[in-house]
């Protein structure tokens with residue numbers, strides 16, 4: 001029976017109990033259960049000792065997760081990894097980091113205000129924490145680390161998808177604006193070894209982009225609302241424009257326009273809203289934008305309007321194998 005063939009009441013129950021799966025996954029990730037199992041600690045008693053948990057409780061958590069294909073229970077309450085459990089491993093670029101971000105208590109408290117967002121048009125994160133997410137991150141460095149690791153962990157699903165389709169053969173110097181720890185630009189420098197790369201982000205974020213493997217990477221700190229450094233003939237903005245309302249988005253793009261030479265390339269990586277009823281992760285990410293930011297996911301026409309309002313010519317859209325497209329502009 002495929003998921004669509006299940007009785008509607010069962011489909012509904014599966015949807016509304018998603019938390020019964022994702023919260024145990026979150027705790028499993030926090031406890032590094034997958035890492036312990038991979039290292040050979042497979043029985044519940046030893047796992048409980050390693051993680052400071054009660055064996056009977058831990059067994060129930062592992063049993064539940066094994067019922068949905070995360071871990072496999074063998075003889076004598078011993079557990080092994082499944083491909084999904086491998087996604088819980090604490091390794092660079094692991095999707096575990098996104099799980100930890102979207103289930104962090106700081107994130108949850110913002111989501112508690114979704115109804116308030118719909119009533120007022122205000123941002124849930126600000127209601128919960130008294131500041132926008134990027135200002136909040138300046139003071140809560142633990143959450144900032146969780147956020148930045150989550151963005152970097154988009155590597156396999158998102159950044160490599162961008163790198164696989166983006167034609168940068170005519171680009172000499174590319175700056176990743178709001179590039180976090182520089183994950184995307186590092187992918188692109190791997191793809192095109194002659195590319196000169198730079199990453200620009202807020203000071204407390206961009207410090208994390210230092211990487212002995214990329215000594216040539218130019219690391220620049222500042223705010224894209226103030227001044228973006230000159231020196232590149234192309235800018236890439238990956239999951240930046242969706243964080244902001246139209247007025248702020250145009251301000252960022254105008255600052256890109258100021259910094260680029262005539263003929264300079266603009267690459268915006270974001271989800272694109274498609275026709276009604278069509279499945280699209282971007283339509284769900286858009287709710288995250290409602291709760292966490294002043295931004296939104298946009299249609300092609302909405303991107304075209306922003307790009308042209310900032311002075312650029314709209315050049316078209318390149319689809320990626322990921323959940324997003326590249327929207328191209330030219331100065």
Ligand SMILES: C[S@@+](CC[C@H](N)C(=O)[O-])C[C@H]1O[C@@H](n2cnc3c(N)ncnc32)[C@H](O)[C@@H]1O
Pocket residue numbers: 134151152154177178179180181184200201202205222223224225237238239240243
């Ligand atoms: C959603 S994350 C995207 C990160 C990265 N581009 C990616 O694709 O994974 C948004 C980024 O914008 C940065 N940012 C927010 N406000 C900024 C500002 N005023 N100036 C520069 N960067 C900013 C954040 O620090 C964060 O790294």
